[in-house]
Amino acid sequence: DQQVKQNSPSLSVQEGRISILNCDYTNSMFDYFLWYKKYPAEGPTFLISISSIKDKNEDGRFTVFLNKSAKHLSLHIVPSQPGDSAVYFCAAGEGGSEKLVFGKGTKLTVNP
């Protein structure tokens, strides 16, 4: 039973355009959410996070949106760059715990 779902295994966009990666969750107890980026042969690296008390968090070209009623979050990358090509994981956690539940990832390819 997957509590965090990334339904698009892959996404391809042109350099300079917007990349939108989506994530759905089923556990209403999740109250913080994170995005990780992973290059081949490396471990995932933390990208951006959001608490359930917010609906948006922005860091440079990266913005995460949270829609609690829909149990949905998304990561927007604007403008997309070839160096953004990687696998992006969505993760979620409950307030009382340090453990994170990860989605299966979406492979983003940004074409020059």
Add this chain to the structure above:
Amino acid sequence: DAGVIQSPRHEVTEMGQEVTLRCKPISGHDYLFWYRQTMMRGLELLIYFNNNVPIDDSGMPEDRFSAKMPNASFSTLKIQPSEPRDSAVYFCASSLVRDRVNINYGYTFGSGTRLTVV
């Protein structure tokens, strides 16, 4: 800091053999996590420790898997006996306690150990 260090980077072993994966967390981090990544199941949490004490091992798939953290700077994940279905990339991660106000929080992952059991 060199980050989270895992060894070996690659391990190929025969079915039935014992395998030991190693992890050195970032100094000062309170939490250590072991994850496994497969195509079918993505990133799964196997076990995590807080101050060297196992907190949640509900993700450990079978008794063949065991993990220890004898001190704050070292952890092992052991599989005995290994089976082909254990083939995966195993990640170790460490973190400080989560900042519940700013949520500027994220694990630091190691580069992983790619295990192949033939």
